[in-house]
Amino acid sequence: MTTLPCPSCGSLKVVKNGLIHNGKQNHKGKDCGRQFVEDPQQKRIPPQTKVLIDKLLLEEIPLAGISRVCDVSESWLQEYVNCKYAAVPQAVNVSFKKKGQLTIQCDEMWSFVNDKGNKQWIWLALDVATREIVGGYVGTRSKQGAYQLWLSLPGGYRQCAIAYTDFWDAYGCVFPKKRHRPVGKETGKTSYIERFNCTMRQRVSRLVRKTLSFSKKLDNHIGAIWMFIHHYNSSLQD
Template structure:
């Protein structure tokens, strides 16, 4: 249920387990899967990487935090930075935090440490990427920005509709990026899958994370399942298999095994 993004209360109702038990499993599994992917997703031979950010919020939207009752210190808007390999669809790195320069440097620095060779990188026009990429890669990268131009939101329900993209401009930043591969489409589609596949990312509902830690744990579980268990419809294998991280198809029992091994190590 967790890998399909079912809410904690819904899991509790359907299984009969207490909410505290479900939350503890969420936290333990999140830490175990984050640790496993941190150790395993290394020396990757990716060629084309796309990065993007997806918005959500913890406890209350940023504008409502001042008037929110008993809001925790981490309440407000929260962003998930994601990177995806355009060829294997592997998500090698993600970061949960703000949308500022410090977050960009942490995210891009982590991504750079997982790559074994020079890559072509494409991001949107978010300015913090510029310094972060320069700091982590220097000149050893082919980097371009795809800056999209948006018009007015269509129709009378513009408040709830995304603005219409009326154009895009390619900007070379470093190296010699191939114009044919300057795109963020895969990253944006992966973010859409996240929003559709995790209840806490759903817009315009009362579904949201109550704690930032649980938000991060849910993402670690989602990405573990996405990378190692879920067969990509186009590739016909999992992203981890396509990227050479594993040679076999995993199932949920393998995820349980990783959790149990982590728990045994923690108790030792």
């Protein structure tokens, strides 16, 4: 027996149970079966802390700030974030729409990964009636980018939606001419998507124009954007 209490149940019925990988003595609580070491270097992160981290990832807070607030190591947090963003679906999940008069607003927003020479354009489409984001893509500001945005739209939008965009040539190369409406900002026909772009830039720390929280990994950059899109769409249904 040892004099160490079990961290789970508090019992003093604890026995030595071999050594862990670094040679440190392992212990086991006889009442609950919990295995532990004295003064562990790695601590278990409780579920409620992970819930808080998920919420903070949707705010304008850098990872270093989240690490301090939640009292977790930056290395653990980075690994957690990598897994979190990798699991985020990169496709919209929008409410059912009847085929008919659908209207969308589309726009592209500049961002970068690692340095400002590595530009990553965020292409988005927003339903005017519901304000949902109904399409999205992150990549180059080219015909290929516009094409990927088009492919990301649900079938009903590709079949019948009227699309208002700016005068960027790539849209005209991809969107059906009969349903494509290029307009200037003064018309207000793209005001909803422009407002969303502003909201996302203010909420996602890695998109703030002057920041030290920029993305260093493209996969995480894309994951953070899609995570916010899903959060935004779900908030419209609450």
